[in-house]
Amino acid sequence: MNEQIIQNYLSETIESFRSYKKLAEKAMAQVTGEEFFRAIDAEANSIAVIVKHIAGNLHSRWTDFLTTDGEKPDRNRDSEFIAESDTRESVLEFWEAGWKILFDSLESLKIEDLGKTVKIRGEDYTVVKAINRSLAHAASHIGQIMFLAKHFRVADWKTLSIPKNKSAEFNLDLAEKQKVETEKLSRFEVPPESSGQANSGE
Amino acid sequence: MNEQIIQNYLSETIESFRSYKKLAEKAMAQVTGEEFFRAIDAEANSIAVIVKHIAGNLHSRWTDFLTTDGEKPDRNRDSEFIAESDTRESVLEFWEAGWKILFDSLESLKIEDLGKTVKIRGEDYTVVKAINRSLAHAASHIGQIMFLAKHFRVADWKTLSIPKNKSAEFNLDLAEKQKVETEKLSRFEVPPESSGQANSGE
Numbered sequence: 001m002n003e004q005i006i007q008n009y010l011s012e013t014i015e016s017f018r019s020y021k022k023l024a025e026k027a028m029a030q031v032t033g034e035e036f037f038r039a040i041d042a043e044a045n046s047i048a049v050i051v052k053h054i055a056g057n058l059h060s061r062w063t064d065f066l067t068t069d070g071e072k073p074d075r076n077r078d079s080e081f082i083a084e085s086d087t088r089e090s091v092l093e094f095w096e097a098g099w100k101i102l103f104d105s106l107e108s109l110k111i112e113d114l115g116k117t118v119k120i121r122g123e124d125y126t127v128v129k130a131i132n133r134s135l136a137h138a139a140s141h142i143g144q145i146m147f148l149a150k151h152f153r154v155a156d157w158k159t160l161s162i163p164k165n166k167s168a169e170f171n172l173d174l175a176e177k178q179k180v181e182t183e184k185l186s187r188f189e190v191p192p193e194s195s196g197q198a199n200s201g202e
Numbered sequence: 203m204n205e206q207i208i209q210n211y212l213s214e215t216i217e218s219f220r221s222y223k224k225l226a227e228k229a230m231a232q233v234t235g236e237e238f239f240r241a242i243d244a245e246a247n248s249i250a251v252i253v254k255h256i257a258g259n260l261h262s263r264w265t266d267f268l269t270t271d272g273e274k275p276d277r278n279r280d281s282e283f284i285a286e287s288d289t290r291e292s293v294l295e296f297w298e299a300g301w302k303i304l305f306d307s308l309e310s311l312k313i314e315d316l317g318k319t320v321k322i323r324g325e326d327y328t329v330v331k332a333i334n335r336s337l338a339h340a341a342s343h344i345g346q347i348m349f350l351a352k353h354f355r356v357a358d359w360k361t362l363s364i365p366k367n368k369s370a371e372f373n374l375d376l377a378e379k380q381k382v383e384t385e386k387l388s389r390f391e392v393p394p395e396s397s398g399q400a401n402s403g404e
Contacts, residue, residue, distance in 0.1 A: 002204035005316045005330065009211060012331040016338055040242075043358050044349075058403050061312065077369035114207045121373060121403075122380050129214040132337070136218055137404045139338040140345030147246070147346045154243050167279035173402050174323055201323075202339045 006111050013131055014106050017138065021099055024051075024142040026160055027149035028092075036088050041047050047148050048083040055091075056080040056096030061120070062098075062105045062136055066113060070120035070130065102134070111185040130163050162201035170201060208313050210228060215286040215333055216308050219340065223301055226253075226344040229351035230294075230363055238290050249350050250285040250293050256343050257293075257300030258282040263322070263336055264304045268315060272322035272332065304336070364403040 028047060037045045045053070056077065061070040082089065089111070109127070117124050127131070150157045162170045230238070230249060241248045247255070258279065263272040285293065311329070319326050327335070352359045364372045 002208060002317075006204060006207055008328055009330045009334075012334050015331075016334050020342070041353055043356050043359065044353055054277070071373065077364070078367045080343065081366050087240055095224060111204070115204075121376055126214065128211045129217075132211075132214050132387050133404075135334070135338055136222060138343040139341040140222070140348070142344035143342030144349045146342070147349060151243055151246055154245050162279070164283050165280045168371065171273065171323060202335075 003111060006114055009128075010106070010109060010111075010114070013135060014103065016135055017099075017102065017106070020135075020139050020142045021119050022158055024054075027142075027146045030153050030158060031149050032152075033088055035149075037083060037093075038152065040148070040151070044145070045081065046083060047145050048086060048088070049081050050141050050148075051091050051095050051143050052083060052086070053080040054138055055095045057137065058098030058134075059094075059104045061130070062102045065105045065130075066109075066118060066127075067114060068119075069122065070118060070125075106131070167201075205313060208316055211330075212311060212313075212316070215337060218337055219304065219308070221376060222337075222341050222344045225362055226256075226347050229344075229348045232355050232360060233351050234354075235290055237351075238293075240354065242350070242353070247283065247346070248285060248292070249347050250288060251283050252343050252347050252350075253293050253297050254285060254288070255282040256340055257297045259302035259339065260304045260336075261296075263332070264300075264307045267307045267332075268311075268318060268320060268329075270321075271324065272320060272327075285340075294368065308333070308402070369403075 028051070031047065035047070037046050037048045039049075056075060057080075060072045060075040063072065114127050116127050118127060118130050119125070120130065146160065230253070233249065237249070239248050239250045241251075258277060259282075262274045262277040262279075265274065316329050318329050320329060322332065323326070348362065359372050
């Protein structure tokens with residue numbers, strides 16, 4: 001039973017990372033090239049910079065996760081906050097590569113690894129704490145990407161959540177959809193896609 | 203060993219929630235009353251609205267967490283996106299109350315509860331998935347609060363992370379601090395506070 005809970009924690013966490021990655025990508029897909037690099041004040045991070053920072057963090061924390069310090073000596077954190085010589089393509093390549101390192105690492109973890117300890121900037125972290133911290137960190141910055149993309153697109157923004165003043169309608173539609181699906185599907189089939197949308201309609 | 207991992211997961215998660223709550227509060231403390239309610243475009247959520255939404259979500263999800271659907275029939279989600287008749291005090295009271303429900307509920311969970319299933323809008327969620335989803339949701343909106351507060355305060359913003367172009371310096375300072383602490387503390391004492399700052403210097 002306990003082993004099942006831990007196995008479940010690991011697969012749920014991987015799923016959460018995937019759904020936040022997807023939310024960020026759906027938000028980014030809506031902005032123009034200029035908006036991708038636009039900062040709303042002299043100190044604010046652009047979407048490009050936030051993407052570089054998330055990716056730089058993932059590279060550093062998840063390369064050789066169990067065996068080396070999560071803050072790599074060759075990480076240039078300050079450079080993540082500058083995107084002047086980057087293209088949208090180079091930023092998104094770095095993003096993909098960072099997530100690949102995360103997923104490869106998470107997917108190779110065994111249950112017994114969850115009881116181990118890793119180091120981040122010389123401090124001890126349980127593996128569970130390092131995972132939690134990484135998910136919350138990514139989610140907090142992806143929230144910013146979504147906020148900025150929506151701000152730039154205002155009128156023609158395609159919502160990634162429940163539209164304003166549509167919560168009651170959404171709940172009714174969902175109840176109806178679930179009724180139909182319950183009639184259609186046996187309990188061993190795939191659940192409706194909505195359960196995978198971590199940030200949708202919270 | 204497995205029981206230890208699950209116990210550890212629960213306490214780490216509570217700690218992560220606490221540190222994101224604190225980050226939000228440190229950010230909010232820096233804005234004026236006008237900025238607290240300011241929306242940067244006609245569709246954008248103000249800090250007040252984001253706070254109401256996080257709190258409304260926590261109330262709904264964490265009241266009678268194990269025994270009732272996480273989307274409560276009396277939740278008025280749409281009203282969370284309007285703050286016209288609220289004061290800063292009323293919004294922060296709602297915020298505190300929401301977090302209290304979360305912490306009371308999380309702290310009362312037993313290890314065997316982590317193997318149970320709960321419902322959100324009629325869909326089944328493992329307890330672990332519901333917890334992960336709640337943490338990531340709160341973190342994503344708290345990232346937005348921090349982004350907005352920093353935007354409003356630009357020049358006199360007191361950073362909650364590592365200042366720009368100070369990453370290398372921060373790592374050196376930390377290494378020095380850890381050296382001194384290792385000399386001072388036995389391994390059974392409390393670790394330096396920095397390990398509790400979930401979003402600081404990622």
